[in-house]
Amino acid sequence: MRRNVIVGQSGGPTAAINSSLAGVYRTAKDRGANKVYGMLHGVQGLLQERYLDLSEYITTELDAELLKRTPAAFLGSCRYKLPEIHEDRAVYEKIFGILDKLDIEAFIYIGGNDSMDTIKKLSDYAIVTGHPTRFIGCPKTIDNDLALTDHTPGYGSAAKYIGTSVKEIIRDSFCLEYSKGLVSIVEIMGRNAGWLTGAAALSKGEDCEGPDLIYLPELPFDLQSFSAKVKELLSQKPSVVVAVSEGIRTEDGTYVCELGNSVDFVDAFGHKQLSGTASYLANFIAGEIGCKTRAIELSTLQRSASHAASRVDILEAYQVGGAAVKAADEGDSGKMVVLQRLSDDPYQCGTEVKDVHKIANDEKLVPREWVNAEGTGVTDEFVAYVRPLIQGDVSPVMVDGIPRHLFRPYNL
Amino acid sequence: MRRNVIVGQSGGPTAAINSSLAGVYRTAKDRGANKVYGMLHGVQGLLQERYLDLSEYITTELDAELLKRTPAAFLGSCRYKLPEIHEDRAVYEKIFGILDKLDIEAFIYIGGNDSMDTIKKLSDYAIVTGHPTRFIGCPKTIDNDLALTDHTPGYGSAAKYIGTSVKEIIRDSFCLEYSKGLVSIVEIMGRNAGWLTGAAALSKGEDCEGPDLIYLPELPFDLQSFSAKVKELLSQKPSVVVAVSEGIRTEDGTYVCELGNSVDFVDAFGHKQLSGTASYLANFIAGEIGCKTRAIELSTLQRSASHAASRVDILEAYQVGGAAVKAADEGDSGKMVVLQRLSDDPYQCGTEVKDVHKIANDEKLVPREWVNAEGTGVTDEFVAYVRPLIQGDVSPVMVDGIPRHLFRPYNL
Known part of the structure; x- marks a missing residue:
């Protein structure tokens, strides 16, 4: 040059x-x-x-x-x-x-x-x-x-941070016991592609079960089957940890984070508040099951x-x-x-x-075959793909x- | 033994x-x-x-x-x-x-x-x-x-995590430019004592200005003077970062996180949603100033x-x-x-x-003399006290x- x-x-x-x-x-x-x-x-x-x-x-x-x-x-x-x-x-x-x-x-x-x-x-x-x-x-x-x-x-760095933080969240979630159990919803970035949300599975290992459910934005999200799965898990363990993409949508294309606004929550100045996906789901599950819930947004921390x-x-x-x-x-x-x-x-x-x-x-999405049949987790192939990138x-x-x-x- | x-x-x-x-x-x-x-x-x-x-x-x-x-x-x-x-x-x-x-x-x-x-x-x-x-x-x-x-x-570990994460959040906040500026509100644990929130000041150094405002729960919080300060800061810089305790209260003892519920936001099952302090303030500032705002809760991550x-x-x-x-x-x-x-x-x-x-x-609070006169930051004495604990x-x-x-x- x-x-x-x-x-x-x-x-x-x-x-x-x-x-x-x-x-x-x-x-x-x-x-x-x-x-x-x-x-x-x-x-x-x-x-x-x-x-x-x-x-x-x-x-x-x-x-x-x-x-x-x-x-x-x-x-x-x-x-x-x-x-x-x-x-x-x-x-x-x-x-x-x-x-x-x-x-x-x-x-x-x-x-x-x-x-x-x-x-x-x-x-x-x-x-x-x-x-x-x-x-x-x-x-x-x-x-x-x-x-x-x-x-x-x-x-790779975001995936490593997500895997590490979700593991620490899982550890934290087993500390205190609640009579009807605890459900923690972790909201992860990636509006259309589930690569980041899937990285929550990196927390799984000999010393950690990993998140119980993982929902990527590539597949439609169904509130009722979600609730049923959480109920079933709570009958087996005291703490359930769920990783969700910020971009999950119901079958008709509505973002889950938009569902919360069916009730108009506006501040003193008339501005509509968009509550997050995790906080909507935490409230939904609290209402459905009556258990303790927690909403955690990894927010800008995951990228910086x-x-x-x-x-x-x-x-x-x-x-x-x-x-x-x-x-x-x-x-x-x-x-x-x-x-x-x-x-x-x-x-x-x-x-x-x-x-x-x-x-x-163009946009590269997570292939369907790297998500399990039920759409509630990623496969070993997904993890094998990501693992070298966080070393x-x-x-x-x-x-x-x-x-x-x-x-x-x-x-x- | x-x-x-x-x-x-x-x-x-x-x-x-x-x-x-x-x-x-x-x-x-x-x-x-x-x-x-x-x-x-x-x-x-x-x-x-x-x-x-x-x-x-x-x-x-x-x-x-x-x-x-x-x-x-x-x-x-x-x-x-x-x-x-x-x-x-x-x-x-x-x-x-x-x-x-x-x-x-x-x-x-x-x-x-x-x-x-x-x-x-x-x-x-x-x-x-x-x-x-x-x-x-x-x-x-x-x-x-x-x-x-x-x-x-x-x-010490929580303080180190908070100082590090707030510094990364500040870095992130200067990346993109918004026509009316960006205000990021970081919510930190500590309902009555401001030790954790004050630790946000650890982010300040030769390479970082630290948060612009820090509000501890020990002092009453005034929405209007907060808004005025943010406005003044936005006239000087494109990004303003505020650290707030989850427990800040107005003069009459109302938690700021409760103010959001003056409008009844209930889910489909009649459960009232407690929106967080950061998200309330982010919406408040967006309404007052019309700038872009961001609410970040450090959540359970800061303790685990x-x-x-x-x-x-x-x-x-x-x-x-x-x-x-x-x-x-x-x-x-x-x-x-x-x-x-x-x-x-x-x-x-x-x-x-x-x-x-x-x-x-008993409960040990942050002494008044370790908070600045305006109640918007901690003193050098506070930082000198914490600094050895994060080494x-x-x-x-x-x-x-x-x-x-x-x-x-x-x-x-």
Whole structure:
């Protein structure tokens, strides 16, 4: 590389997205890039000419290590969808004008489905106009729902956190005894794809039975059969733990989290409150069975818990960042780096590049055969697929008892 | 010791309560105890003659290490308050009958305020009846609200988890930009005492501003001044993070979490839903300001996150377990082990025993001078007090990517 590289982060935060950023920076520098710019808040920030020079923040090897361990998008993120080229050519002209001004040779975008749409459109525009900048996507999403890649960086760390936390919740749930038992509902992210919710099964082992029921969003959810199953379980054990996706829907497509709003609960200002899936189900079960219930949302913690990240995930995120720069340097454009699993045991995984047109806006769901017949749990195949992705730890750099992150002022 | 020891766990689970159990077991065995029994689900289980022989579970040094790293009460817990002696003497006769049958020399109870009430009553009964069994309390509570002890085992690990998680939440909150800003409300345990909520300030450091506002339950909470402060903060920064205790109350003593129920939100079965403090405030702020809001409950995770435990806490928990047995062996009864801080820097802490009558049913709150004048944050003195308690880590024993715990079947 002789000229400059620009890199951006887009979509929801993860524990591994900054490791990809560190990988992009390192490989770009190693391959001779002059400057490595970071877009602030992705393409949306770039359009406002907000960017920084990464070498001002990654000044030492220690900074790079801290960056790998820093959760959430270091550069800031956005949820911005580029217009179609024929709809608003001015936006494209503006972006390419900025790229020319910054003398950009390679544009790397770290993100999920929507972000790959950005890579697709920008690379298409470059081809049409004969512009030399190359556009490469770098996969990132805790949801693990990207097509053509074995899995996505960010997923392994979220899965490890979910497996660990659900195991701790199960332990906690057996402490106190309640006359009619205790039902704990754990709500996990993933509106359409059940990869994260299924990861609750990782808690199962010689020392833990795992969750009793797991409901993925891929299958319709039936309140009555759910209640019947919980009742049956409570006749066998004092504590029942259920993992549910935030996106479970009834047969007619209604989100379970919307059912709670059939009774209008509005605050003093007339705003409707959306109660969560777990809290709806906890109330439902309390009403049906009269037992003690508990609703636990893993919330944003599951995507930002760098303190419990998976080593495999952080290293692969770093690897795909480097592979994205390499692909651009070797002349590729309009491609996304994918992870290709070479073997399960021992686990081996390499990278390739695939046409981004086949990835953008697509969604990879959990295959039906990886869910049990009743739709209340995942199979051993599911667990065997995820298990290698949660191996190993990344020791946080602890300063005075708390993990240290790489600092960036928010007001840039 | 020549005869047997029995140990029980009582009240809410913590990440360190099993380390105290390991300490009790080790010291009892080292001092010559014949058998070390564990009550299942505390005194409530003991009354049903449910107990186990701990040496059947702690068979190796590795088992002891796993036990120290296992969250929540290994023996099961209870929230059982003994009647006054004059109210129901039969209960006492039953307990002492079981103790005689098991040839118990020392009775150790690991718990908080309510559990110390049990130690007080049982030791009083023993004195009155001339019974030789000795009763010693071993402090445990994430709430840190026990009198006469510098702090309580369990608190340090919860504080470390809260500081770490709040820091990750703050990082996450700056990723995406919202036109009117983002307000994240983090709800933390501690109904009356603000020790846990104040620990959110541990997230502050060179790389993080910490939460913008912290509200402890010790001071009355005013919705309008809260809203005004958030508005002011949003004019300066895009993301505002607020830590609130689950127990904050308005001037007239109403819990904030109850305000949401002024509008009757009942499920299909007529059960009133108690929405949480964070979700009420998130809706309130959304209504007042129109910004994006997020409610995050740290929930049971904050008390059971052994994967992120504090080394100081786990070691001190082990130490107080041993000290409880030593005290009983040396003839003490009706006492609780307390931690006495000898110096802050370097941090040094020893154990003593104090009369349980001065501890039971009392509650140690955060002193007013450790909260800032406006009541929106804790002082440097608060942080200096907590900081030593979160130092160091306890590496989980990882098996296939997930922490291993010591196993006990729940159906004993």
